[in-house]
Structure formats: structure tokens, C-alpha cells
Amino acid sequence: MSPDTSVERRVIHIISQLVPVKPEAIKPHHRLREDLGMDSVASMELLSMLAEELELDVGVEDVADVHTVAATVALAEAFLAKKKVA
Amino acid sequence: MSVLPHVPTDEVAGPLCAEVTRFAARSIDARAIDRAGAIPAGVLGGLAELGLFGLTLPAAHGGAGCGLLTACQVVAELARFDRSVAVTLGLHLGLGTRGLVAFGTSEQHERYLPSLAAGERLAAFATTEPQAGSDLSNLATRALEAADGSLVVNGRKVFVTNGGLAGLYTLAVATPGLGGRERGQSLVLVERGDAGLTVEAEECKLGLKGSSTTGLVLEDVRLPSSRLLGEPGWAAKGLAHILSWGRTLMSAGCVGTARAALDKVHGQVAHRRQFGKPLAALEVVREQVALLEALTFGMAALVDEVARADDEALLGRSLAAKVYSSESAWRVVDGAIQLHGGLGFIEDTGLAVMLRDVRVTRIFEGANDVLLSHLGAGELTRTKERAPLTGAVGLPLAGLATKADALAAQVEARRQELLARYKVGVFRQPRWMHQLGGACCWREAVDAAVRRAAVSARPEDVARASLLTLRASAEVSRLLEEPAPRDLVEVALSDTLPFPEVRP
Numbered sequence: 001m002s003p004d005t006s007v008e009r010r011v012i013h014i015i016s017q018l019v020p021v022k023p024e025a026i027k028p029h030h031r032l033r034e035d036l037g038m039d040s041v042a043s044m045e046l047l048s049m050l051a052e053e054l055e056l057d058v059g060v061e062d063v064a065d066v067h068t069v070a071a072t073v074a075l076a077e078a079f080l081a082k083k084k085v086a
Numbered sequence: 087m088s089v090l091p092h093v094p095t096d097e098v099a100g101p102l103c104a105e106v107t108r109f110a111a112r113s114i115d116a117r118a119i120d121r122a123g124a125i126p127a128g129v130l131g132g133l134a135e136l137g138l139f140g141l142t143l144p145a146a147h148g149g150a151g152c153g154l155l156t157a158c159q160v161v162a163e164l165a166r167f168d169r170s171v172a173v174t175l176g177l178h179l180g181l182g183t184r185g186l187v188a189f190g191t192s193e194q195h196e197r198y199l200p201s202l203a204a205g206e207r208l209a210a211f212a213t214t215e216p217q218a219g220s221d222l223s224n225l226a227t228r229a230l231e232a233a234d235g236s237l238v239v240n241g242r243k244v245f246v247t248n249g250g251l252a253g254l255y256t257l258a259v260a261t262p263g264l265g266g267r268e269r270g271q272s273l274v275l276v277e278r279g280d281a282g283l284t285v286e287a288e289e290c291k292l293g294l295k296g297s298s299t300t301g302l303v304l305e306d307v308r309l310p311s312s313r314l315l316g317e318p319g320w321a322a323k324g325l326a327h328i329l330s331w332g333r334t335l336m337s338a339g340c341v342g343t344a345r346a347a348l349d350k351v352h353g354q355v356a357h358r359r360q361f362g363k364p365l366a367a368l369e370v371v372r373e374q375v376a377l378l379e380a381l382t383f384g385m386a387a388l389v390d391e392v393a394r395a396d397d398e399a400l401l402g403r404s405l406a407a408k409v410y411s412s413e414s415a416w417r418v419v420d421g422a423i424q425l426h427g428g429l430g431f432i433e434d435t436g437l438a439v440m441l442r443d444v445r446v447t448r449i450f451e452g453a454n455d456v457l458l459s460h461l462g463a464g465e466l467t468r469t470k471e472r473a474p475l476t477g478a479v480g481l482p483l484a485g486l487a488t489k490a491d492a493l494a495a496q497v498e499a500r501r502q503e504l505l506a507r508y509k510v511g512v513f514r515q516p517r518w519m520h521q522l523g524g525a526c527c528w529r530e531a532v533d534a535a536v537r538r539a540a541v542s543a544r545p546e547d548v549a550r551a552s553l554l555t556l557r558a559s560a561e562v563s564r565l566l567e568e569p570a571p572r573d574l575v576e577v578a579l580s581d582t583l584p585f586p587e588v589r590p
């Protein structure tokens with residue numbers, strides 16, 4: 001994954017809407033809960049907003065192990081790739 | 087003298103509660119406390135003498151080493167006599183000291199626990215701020231690290247229970263950068279005598295008038311780094327555990343309040359005669375009393391189970407206990423007032439103070455509507471399956487178990503439907519999560535009540551569990567089926583209804 005993909009920018013933008021952190025302060029290695037202070041509902045909301053924005057068909061079971069910004073980006077990219085194939 | 091120091095386990099609950107009852111019957115006058123707006127020093131001294139302030143504190147530091155279950159039983163018993171007293175103790179044992187006990191260093195334990203256990207020092211807990219209530223993600227009270235490693239705290243906390251009495255405050259504060267966490271929050275211990283701390287005047291409240299509620303102002307309060315509690319920059323981890331204790335103890339208080347209201351109802355309907363017979367002989371009255379008993383039975387069963395749960399299960403289950411208990415206690419006290427007729431409205435009857443006291447339980451420790459959405463979200467991400475009651479309880483309760491399982495199946499069907507329809511987008515549907523959370527509360531109460539009835543096997547308990555199950559099934563059907571929340575939301579949020587302008 002390139003360090004600053006457009007998906008990453010979108011993920012970071014959504015996070016900055018959910019928690020009061022400036023986009024430039026959000027890093028891929030940040031953990032949603034411990035570093036960004038998002039509780040379980042907020043992190044689910046992030047994934048939910050992302051799925052809506054990118055029109056991805058993501059189920060709740062798919063996001064169970066997503067705990068970092070990078071993992072969120074990876075999930076979104078995987079689903080985007082799936083969408084292209086389909 | 088307390089029975090506590092000799093038997094430092096949860097086995098102590100029976101004899102201890104009997105002592106608490108004797109003490110409370112002799113010394114606690116709820117109406118006097120309500121009128122005075124304070125708990126007499128003699129009552130607090132009596133609780134200390136019984137060892138209650140050290141109930142859940144480690145034996146090595148002067149406590150009794152009991153668990154949450156015993157604490158809940160004691161708090162429920164005290165709440166039968168006065169809710170302010172129960173809240174003062176419950177807050178000390180739960181939100182006030184739980185963080186220190188669970189996450190404190192041995193140095194912190196040595197410094198604070200002995201005086202806290204003896205009741206010489208009371209504990210309080212402060213997260214709420216003027217601009218941060220249900221949403222605690224953005225605290226304005228900050229602790230910044232000074233060059234010498236100490237922390238300098240500035241900000242204001244509001245609605246702090248035990249605020250005017252406490253000697254030790256656990257505060258949640260923003261600690262940007264601490265522990266390498268940009269947006270970190272941490273827990274810090276603030277002592278009453280710390281320079282720069284001002285305890286504000288007592289709030290004038292609707293109820294719980296004997297319970298101290300104040301604001302705290304912190305102006306350049308300088309704390310050594312040893313005052314950090316738990317992991318620097320990650321308050322959320324400790325907070326979840328602390329809040330689960332707080333919610334459970336508060337639920338236990340609701341059990342006590344409901345029992346006290348029921349006691350009054352029983353006396354009233356047995357003795358008050360209208361239409362030539364006691365009220366208790368009227369069919370409609372009997373039905374209403376039975377329902378209040380069933381609700382209370384569900385509360386007691388649920389709180390008892392939750393208080394025995396391990397720390398992990400406690401996190402989620404305490405949410406259901408809190409919402410169900412506070413909503414039910416409110417209904418029970420309101421129902422008790424109704425069954426007393428005009429007398430219910432008169433202060434001397436003692437129900438008015440209960441109603442005022444219990445009202446806040448639907449708001450504090452997390453407003454119920456906020457917690458319901460959390461419960462619903464937790465249900466949607468749940469990985470552990472509910473154990474069916476059919477087959478798990480004895481034959482006499484088989485029919486009841488089937489009904490409880492049917493209720494749970496209804497909730498599960500809605501959960502599956504939401505997951506299939508919205509996928510991960512369901513977390514952007516607060517109304518649906520809220521609704522699912524409400525259904526979960528009833529399911530949890532019913533499951534606990536049926537299990538408790540199975541253990542006790544007393545016909546009256548089985549009847550109460552049956553009635554609760556029937557009532558819960560009706561409530562869940564109403565909640566899940568009609569009217570469709572989507573339609574409701576559309577009407578409620580339509581522009582035809584005037585609404586104050588929303589300022590961004």
C-alpha cells in the first residue's frame with residue numbers, strides 16, 4: 001500500500017469528522033480505540049460511513065478485526081478491488 | 087461492631103445485610119434527610135462503624151475484600167430506607183474507589199485505601215463537564231505535563247456525587263500527548279487539599295437531596311506524576327470497568343427503591359377498603375400489584391446475575407441492568423403512588439421522595455437513551471450465542487422457558503434482519519440500534535428472572551417470572567413490530583413539526 005492513497009485520505013477525513021483530531025495528526029499506525037479515542041460504536045460508525053461513501057458491500061462480520069487506521073484502509077481497498085472484479 | 091473483618095468473602099452478605107437493616111431501621115429517616123438536604127453525620131459514622139466504606143476494598147488495606155455482589159446487596163438494602171444514603175455509599179464503592187482498587191499502584195493503595203476503607207475519607211468520581219455529558223470524547227479539563235514531570239490540571243467538572251464530602255476525587259481529564267497518545271485521556275487522583283481545587287456549592291436538586299452534588303473547579307492544580315491512575319493516555323480502558331461497577335451498584339439501589347415502594351403497596355392494598363372490600367380484592371388492583379412485583383423480581387434477578395458476572399461480561403450486561411432497573415423502578419414507584427390514590431401524593435406517605443429520588447437514575451451513569459444505542463450496537467457485534475433456557479431449567483418451568491426462548495428468537499430475528507439489510511451501515515442507524523437495545527433489556531431481564539425462578543422453585547417466583555415474560559413479550563412485540571420506527575421517525579423529523587433552530 002502506498003503511504004498516502006486516496007482511500008487513506010478518505011478514511012482519515014471521515015475519522016476527523018468523528019473525533020476532534022486534525023486530519024494531519026492521524027497516522028496509519030494509529031489504533032482507533034487507544035490512540036484516537038474511538039469507542040466501539042464510533043469505530044463501527046467509521047466503517048459504516050466508509051462503506052456508504054465508497055459504496056462497498058461490507059458486512060459486520062468483515063470488520064470484526066479492524067482496529068487501526070491502516071487496517072481500515074486495507075479493508076476498504078480489498079472491497080474496492082472486489083467491486084472492480086465484479 | 088461489624089461482622090465484616092472476620093469473614094472477608096461474599097458469604098458475609100446475609101448476616102451483614104441483617105445488620106445493615108437493623109442499623110438503617112434505627113437510624114435512617116428518609117424524610118428528615120430529604121428536608122435537611124444532607125445525611126446526618128451520625129448515619130455516615132454508623133456506616134463507617136459497620137465497615138461498609140471498606141466493603142469492596144482489599145483486606146490488606148483495611149477493607150473487607152468483598153465483591154460486587156455483596157456491595158449490591160448492601161446498597162439495595164440501604165436504598166430500601168433512603169436512596170441518598172445508598173447513593174453516597176454506592177458511589178464510594180463503585181465509581182469512587184473501583185479505579186483505585188483495580189488499577190492503582192501499591193503506593194497509591196497504601197496512601198489512600200486505609201482511610202477510604204475506614205470511611206475517614208470519602209471518594210468521588212468526575213467525568214462530566216459543562217460541555218461534555220453523554221459525549222465524553224472531548225474533555226475540556228486538561229492535565230499538561232510540566233518540565234519537571236508533574237501534571238498541571240485546569241478545567242471544571244460538574245454534578246460530582248459526593249463532591250462536597252469527598253477527600254479523594256478520580257477525574258477523567260484530557261492529557262494530550264501523554265503516553266504517546268495524541269488525543270489521550272487519563273484518570274488522575276485529586277485530593278481535597280490540593281492547591282487550586284475549589285469545591286463549588288451544593289446543587290439544589292429535584293431529588294436525592296441528601297446526596298452531595300457539586301462542581302469542581304481546577305485552577306493550575308499541580309499533581310505529581312504518581313497521581314496518574316492506570317495507563318497514561320488511555321482512560322477508556324479503566325473507565326469501562328469502573329463504569330460497569332457504577333452502573334451495577336446503581337441498579338442495585340433501584341431494586342431497593344422498588345422493594346420499599348412495593349412494601350408500601352402491600353400495606354395499602356391490604357388495609358384500604360373501597361366498594362366494601364380491601365383494594366387487594368379488586369381484580370384490576372391485583373393485576374397492577376402483580377405486575378409491579380414481576381418488574382421488581384426481574385430487576386433483582388438481573389442485578390444478582392450481573393453482579394456475579396466476570397469483568398468482561400459485566401461491561402455489556404451492566405448496561406441492560408442499568409436501563410431495565412432504572413426504567414422499572416420508575417414505573418414501580420409511579421404505580422405505587424397510583425395505588426395509594428391521593429395519599430400517594432402526600433409527603434408523609436414516603437412515596438413522593440422515592441419518586442423524586444429515583445428519577446435521576448434514568449439520567450445519571452449514562453442517560454438511558456444513550457445506553458440503549460450502545461446496547462443495540464453491542465448486540466449487533468455479539469459473537470457469543472445466548473444459551474437457550476429450554477432444557478436448561480427443570481420441567482415445571484419448561485413452558486416458561488419456551489416463551490422466554492421465543493422472545494429471544496424474536497430479538498435475534500430482528501438482529502439478523504438488520505445485519506442483512508444494512509450490513510455495516512447498521513451502525514449509522516441509531517434509531518434501530520436504540521430499538522434493538524430496548525428489546526435486549528427485556529430479554530436480559532426475562533432470562534435472569536426465569537433462571538432465578540428455576541433455582542428458587544417457589545410458586546410465587548415462578549408466577550412472577552411468568553408474568554414478566556408475558557409482559558416483556560408484549561413490550562418487545564410492540565417495540566419491534568408496530569408502528570415501524572422508520573414511519574415514526576419520518577413523522578417526528580418532518581419539517582411540519584416546529585423545532586428549535588439547530589445551531590452548528
Ligand SMILES: Cc1cc2nc3c(=O)[nH]c(=O)nc-3n(C[C@H](O)[C@H](O)[C@H](O)COP(=O)(O)OP(=O)(O)OC[C@H]3O[C@@H](n4cnc5c(N)ncnc54)[C@H](O)[C@@H]3O)c2cc1C
Pocket residue numbers: 211212213214218219220221244245246247248291294299446449450451452453454455456459
Ligand atoms: C444528581 C446527579 C449526580 C451525578 N453524578 C455524577 C458523578 O458523580 N460523576 C460524573 O461524572 N457525572 C455525574 N452526573 C452527570 C451525569 O452522568 C450526566 O448528567 C449524564 O451522563 C447525562 O449527561 P448530560 O447531563 O450532559 O446530558 P446530555 O448529554 O446533554 O443529554 C441530554 C439528553 O439528550 C438525550 N441524548 C443525548 N445524547 C443522545 C444520544 N446519542 N441518543 C439519544 N439520546 C441522546 C438524552 O435524553 C439525554 O438525557 C450526575 C448527574 C446528576 C444529575
